[in-house]
Amino acid sequence: NAIVEDTQLIFPLQVGPLANTQDGILDVNPLAAISKNLSSSNIRPLEWGQLNFLHTTDTHGWLPGHLMEPSYSADWGDYISFIRHMRQRADEKGVDILIIDTGDKHDGNGLSDATLPPGYLSQDIFKMADIDLLTLGNHELYRAEIAKQEFDVIAQHYAEKYLVANVDIILDNGTIVPMGRKYRHFQTKNLQLNIMSFGFLYDFFQNAPNTIVTSVVDTVQQDWFQDLLRSREFDIDIFVLVTHIPVRDFPELEVIVNEIRKYYLDTPIQIFGAHTHVRDFTIFDDKAYAIESGRFLETVGWVSVKGLNKTEKDTSIEPLGENQVNSTYNVTRKYIDFNRDSLMFHSNTTSDQFVIPAGAKVSELIHEARELLNLTELYGCIPDSYYTTRAKYPSSQSIFTLIVDKILPLLKSPIEAISARFDNPRMIIVNTGSVRFDLFKGPFTKDTGFLISPFKNDWSFIPDMPVSLAVKLLPILNQDTRTLAELGLHFDQNKQKCHDYYNTIGYSHLGVPTDLHDCELYYNQFMHHDNDEGNDNDGGIDLEMIFEWSKIIPRKFLYTLVSTYRMLSKKSQLSVGYVTIDDFGTEGDDTMHTPLPYYHLPNAVQSIQNFSFEEISRFLEGQKLNYKKVESEIETKAEDEEEPTIDVIFYSFITPFLLSALEELEVREQYADKIQFYGGKSLIGLLQEFVEGGWKFDYCE
Numbered sequence: 001n002a003i004v005e006d007t008q009l010i011f012p013l014q015v016g017p018l019a020n021t022q023d024g025i026l027d028v029n030p031l032a033a034i035s036k037n038l039s040s041s042n043i044r045p046l047e048w049g050q051l052n053f054l055h056t057t058d059t060h061g062w063l064p065g066h067l068m069e070p071s072y073s074a075d076w077g078d079y080i081s082f083i084r085h086m087r088q089r090a091d092e093k094g095v096d097i098l099i100i101d102t103g104d105k106h107d108g109n110g111l112s113d114a115t116l117p118p119g120y121l122s123q124d125i126f127k128m129a130d131i132d133l134l135t136l137g138n139h140e141l142y143r144a145e146i147a148k149q150e151f152d153v154i155a156q157h158y159a160e161k162y163l164v165a166n167v168d169i170i171l172d173n174g175t176i177v178p179m180g181r182k183y184r185h186f187q188t189k190n191l192q193l194n195i196m197s198f199g200f201l202y203d204f205f206q207n208a209p210n211t212i213v214t215s216v217v218d219t220v221q222q223d224w225f226q227d228l229l230r231s232r233e234f235d236i237d238i239f240v241l242v243t244h245i246p247v248r249d250f251p252e253l254e255v256i257v258n259e260i261r262k263y264y265l266d267t268p269i270q271i272f273g274a275h276t277h278v279r280d281f282t283i284f285d286d287k288a289y290a291i292e293s294g295r296f297l298e299t300v301g302w303v304s305v306k307g308l309n310k311t312e313k314d315t316s317i318e319p320l321g322e323n324q325v326n327s328t329y330n331v332t333r334k335y336i337d338f339n340r341d342s343l344m345f346h347s348n349t350t351s352d353q354f355v356i357p358a359g360a361k362v363s364e365l366i367h368e369a370r371e372l373l374n375l376t377e378l379y380g381c382i383p384d385s386y387y388t389t390r391a392k393y394p395s396s397q398s399i400f401t402l403i404v405d406k407i408l409p410l411l412k413s414p415i416e417a418i419s420a421r422f423d424n425p426r427m428i429i430v431n432t433g434s435v436r437f438d439l440f441k442g443p444f445t446k447d448t449g450f451l452i453s454p455f456k457n458d459w460s461f462i463p464d465m466p467v468s469l470a471v472k473l474l475p476i477l478n479q480d481t482r483t484l485a486e487l488g489l490h491f492d493q494n495k496q497k498c499h500d501y502y503n504t505i506g507y508s509h510l511g512v513p514t515d516l517h518d519c520e521l522y523y524n525q526f527m528h529h530d531n532d533e534g535n536d537n538d539g540g541i542d543l544e545m546i547f548e549w550s551k552i553i554p555r556k557f558l559y560t561l562v563s564t565y566r567m568l569s570k571k572s573q574l575s576v577g578y579v580t581i582d583d584f585g586t587e588g589d590d591t592m593h594t595p596l597p598y599y600h601l602p603n604a605v606q607s608i609q610n611f612s613f614e615e616i617s618r619f620l621e622g623q624k625l626n627y628k629k630v631e632s633e634i635e636t637k638a639e640d641e642e643e644p645t646i647d648v649i650f651y652s653f654i655t656p657f658l659l660s661a662l663e664e665l666e667v668r669e670q671y672a673d674k675i676q677f678y679g680g681k682s683l684i685g686l687l688q689e690f691v692e693g694g695w696k697f698d699y700c701e
């Protein structure tokens with residue numbers, strides 16, 4: 001695509017004199033100003049402390065905001081305005097505020113992914129935000145050129161503010177250098193609080209060959225970390241960890257906190273987490289807390305801290321104001337819906353005051369970049385919405401049912417010898433994590449494809465695998481961790497088992513990020529899980545009561561209670577959105593909503609073609625069995641019958657997982673060498689082909 005490639009020549013975009021300005025205020029994104037169904041009367045205010053934080057994470061390129069969802073319709077320019085106002089408020093109050101981002105800036109939006117290389121425009125737009133502490137995510141490391149871009153553009157721009165202790169990059173000349181600084185010690189502007197900050201990435205293993213990820217366990221034993229903690233060289237009022245690590249269920253954060261606690265028994269630790277795309281807040285001890293602030297720029301996390309004591313050596317601190325003094329340590333958190341109404345409410349600004357020129361300029365750049373990339377080009381119209389976790393799979397509203405039934409069958413290899421096999425029996429396996437977002441009824445533009453599945457993944461295949469073997473693959477990839485929860489009365493007893501399971505097998509890294517919380521049956525998931533098909537927006541649940549129940553009732557029983565309670569409760573008048581229950585309770589969301597439904601998804605789904613139902617049903621029996629039963633019960637074919645074979649096609653991304661599955665089946669040696677390149681369009685291309693073939697309309701209703 002020439003336009004896409006041309007972007008290399010013309011960026012940085014030059015913004016002309018601001019158009020449509022009213023007193024220097026520019027509204028370039030008309031949808032950003034829409035506040036349908038939004039009402040500030042439902043917004044809960046933020047509580048300020050001595051030290052306050054704004055947190056974004058897993059933005060995945062959504063800098064233009066959500067053009068079809070008013071609740072999340074602000075854009076990165078608005079965030080820049082918001083930051084400015086919140087810094088000013090902090091100054092007025094004589095307290096401090098730090099702006100944090102914890103990574104994953106690629107893969108999820110045309111703005112970041114429609115350029116060559118991906119991120120070519122979006123990284124320059126991202127870095128216009130005045131961020132105090134940031135780290136990278138796994139999506140900055142999947143591809144070598146993106147890792148290099150992250151190092152060249154983001155790490156260099158933010159310099160000492162860009163922290164990551166456990167990732168190195170191998171430069172073109174072969175030198176190995178850290179991706180960012182390992183730590184930052186500094187004092188805050190107003191209260192001169194001493195901050196010690198570290199950046200960490202979870203134990204990620206699918207990184208590009210020009211990068212090295214060291215496990216968290218090993219990193220905290222390294223001399224620099226141990227010496228720094230042991231030496232007590234720095235005054236430290238609070239540790240601030242900026243991490244791309246989930247705040248629940250993953251073991252890494254506990255490892256870091258435990259190591260710090262060996263030397264600093266009760267110095268506050270505030271952690272910013274990431275990766276699983278949820279709103280969550282967890283308690284490690286009475287002075288160590290962690291927040292995760294959702295995904296896709298739907299959420300800005302807020303944390304405030306009171307009761308910080310200056311370290312003894314420092315005498316420069318001014319006496320704290322009335323609201324700031326608190327002998328006991330106190331932390332609050334909020335999840336802000338990313339729309340202008342919420343941002344104006346919290347920054348105490350009117351629509352005339354909110355947009356500052358620097359914010360307007362960034363909104364304009366986003367708008368121009370979208371135009372340049374033709375992201376609004378219409379390919380067709382979607383007649384109904386199809387959902388990822390909001391609909392049960394399989395069902396008529398599930399995007400995965402659409403993919404399995406209609407999209408994957410379009411896959412063709414561009415290689416002649418392989419495309420000749422098109423009518424042979426074939427099975428196409430795709431990981432559900434490769435689908436990032438819901439497909440909403442309405443226009444399908446060039447951008448939509450990137451929102452749904454941004455990855456340019458290749459396809460691989462194993463030709464002619466015996467069907468009885470091929471049908472065992474998906475059940476293994478989908479090993480159901482929830483069966484582990486059934487093993488004991490309370491899940492916590494199985495937590496270690498669950499972590500061991502994840503860490504050794506890792507299949508869960510194939511599924512949608514939110515399902516990584518299977519280890520704890522994440523509250524929101526069972527709260528919103530319905531037994532019927534489709535969406536059920538019942539509201540009116542007494543969240544406080546459920547929170548109390550959760551302390552005494554095993555979660556599997558709680559699930560039944562919640563389902564029953566939901567059925568009995570009244571319809572709510574609130575708009576649908578996030579309803580979060582975290583370790584602090586039920587008041588975290590700044591805007592009260594009726595909860596969205598949530599359904600667990602398998603790690604992977606498969607589409608089978610050119611194979612008769614009768615023939616396959618005999619061999620598919622094993623699919624319904626859980627992992628434990630696979631080994632013993634799959635031998636269904638008669639001894640003397642010639643076994644049918646099938647081509648097994650899969651996203652190359654899942655190759656390591658497929659190899660593990662083959663290993664579990666004790667046939668890895670036999671089949672690893674048979675894996676071949678298949679080629680063909682990735683999901684984004686197939687989806688576009690389908691839309692243009694079946695849903696090509698010149699206008700949308």
Ligand SMILES: Nc1ccn([C@@H]2O[C@H](COP(=O)(O)O)[C@@H](O)[C@H]2O)c(=O)n1
Pocket residue numbers: 104138139142275276431432433434435455456457508509510511512513653
């Ligand atoms: N080329 C790729 C890269 C990633 N995925 C999927 O994304 C998941 C990771 O995304 P997070 O936002 O959770 O970091 C990964 O587990 C895969 O499911 C992919 O399909 N192709």
